[in-house]
Amino acid sequence: MSDVLDLTDVSVRREGKTILDRVSWSVTDGDRWVVLGPNGAGKTTVMQLASARMYPTTGTVSVLEEELGSVDVTELRTRVGLASAALADRIPRGEKVLDVVMTASYGVTGRWQESYDELDAGRARDLLAAFGVGHLVDRAYATLSEGERKRVQIARSLMADPELLLLDEPAAGLDLGGREELMAALAELAGDARSPVLVLVTHHVEEIPEGFTHGLLLRDGKVEAAGPLEEVLTPQHLSRTFGLDLEVERHRGRWSARAPH
Numbered sequence: 001m002s003d004v005l006d007l008t009d010v011s012v013r014r015e016g017k018t019i020l021d022r023v024s025w026s027v028t029d030g031d032r033w034v035v036l037g038p039n040g041a042g043k044t045t046v047m048q049l050a051s052a053r054m055y056p057t058t059g060t061v062s063v064l065e066e067e068l069g070s071v072d073v074t075e076l077r078t079r080v081g082l083a084s085a086a087l088a089d090r091i092p093r094g095e096k097v098l099d100v101v102m103t104a105s106y107g108v109t110g111r112w113q114e115s116y117d118e119l120d121a122g123r124a125r126d127l128l129a130a131f132g133v134g135h136l137v138d139r140a141y142a143t144l145s146e147g148e149r150k151r152v153q154i155a156r157s158l159m160a161d162p163e164l165l166l167l168d169e170p171a172a173g174l175d176l177g178g179r180e181e182l183m184a185a186l187a188e189l190a191g192d193a194r195s196p197v198l199v200l201v202t203h204h205v206e207e208i209p210e211g212f213t214h215g216l217l218l219r220d221g222k223v224e225a226a227g228p229l230e231e232v233l234t235p236q237h238l239s240r241t242f243g244l245d246l247e248v249e250r251h252r253g254r255w256s257a258r259a260p261h
């Protein structure tokens with residue numbers, strides 16, 4: 001079992017503010033992690049480090065056994081898939097869905113003069129079909145619903161066959177049906193041994209798909225708990241993470257949390 005991600009004593013400071021405070025976290029081959037915490041807890045910052053798009057102020061970060069600061073991050077970034085709102089914002093409005101996915105093999109958003117062959121197009125079509133949006137290949141990305149866009153983004157993040165896949169709030173903005181369809185697609189991905197190591201960021205325990213194995217709880221830039229989901233998603237840890245009393249339930253592999261009356 002090798003470490004896919006390793007953060008040791010990592011702090012990130014910006015404009016005098018400590019965004020991450022001595023965070024240590026290890027992700028091993030085969031794991032499916034959820035990163036959970038309230039607004040401003042530092043989740044996206046952890047994803048920026050994990051995708052080699054940011055360096056820590058202090059501490060060490062290794063991604064796929066390469067230590068940030070001592071490797072060429074351009075090459076490393078191609079080995080990490082990322083789906084996030086920030087990345088989605090960079091997709092040109094008129095871009096064809098097939099190109100949104102295919103351009104990921106060059107790590108660009110917006111098709112220009114790169115050359116693609118039938119194999120690339122075939123892989124993009126297969127990925128879109130796997131996420132239930134195969135019929136949308138020729139549509140302009142801007143004309144899709146939010147749920148369709150989210151699936152296209154995940155298909156795109158898998159295009160370059162990453163070893164690590166980071167999904168930053170994949171269910172944000174989806175209606176109940178869209179969320180549940182996405183949960184089913186992600187559960188399938190989690191259950192497939194050929195899938196990359198998965199890390200999913202969310203604010204809601206209801207958005208943890210079946211098959212996810214571990215959780216990292218963050219609050220105010222600090223780790224509240226990290227480990228197997230059953231050990232981490234306790235009322236005590238979740239209440240401390242979100243700063244209010246919470247009851248937690250698990251039903252058929254899915255979680256829910258609510259404040260008691």
Ligand SMILES: Nc1ncnc2c1ncn2[C@@H]1O[C@H](COP(=O)(O)OP(=O)(O)OP(=O)(O)O)[C@@H](O)[C@H]1O
Pocket residue numbers: 014015017019037038039040041042043044045046203
């Ligand atoms: N460049 C920056 N300069 C100053 N503060 C920053 C900077 N980047 C992030 N922050 C702050 O760091 C904190 C953590 O941000 P981050 O985006 O990592 O949190 P998050 O857990 O992803 O939040 P959310 O759930 O709201 O997306 C926030 O308070 C944010 O305002």
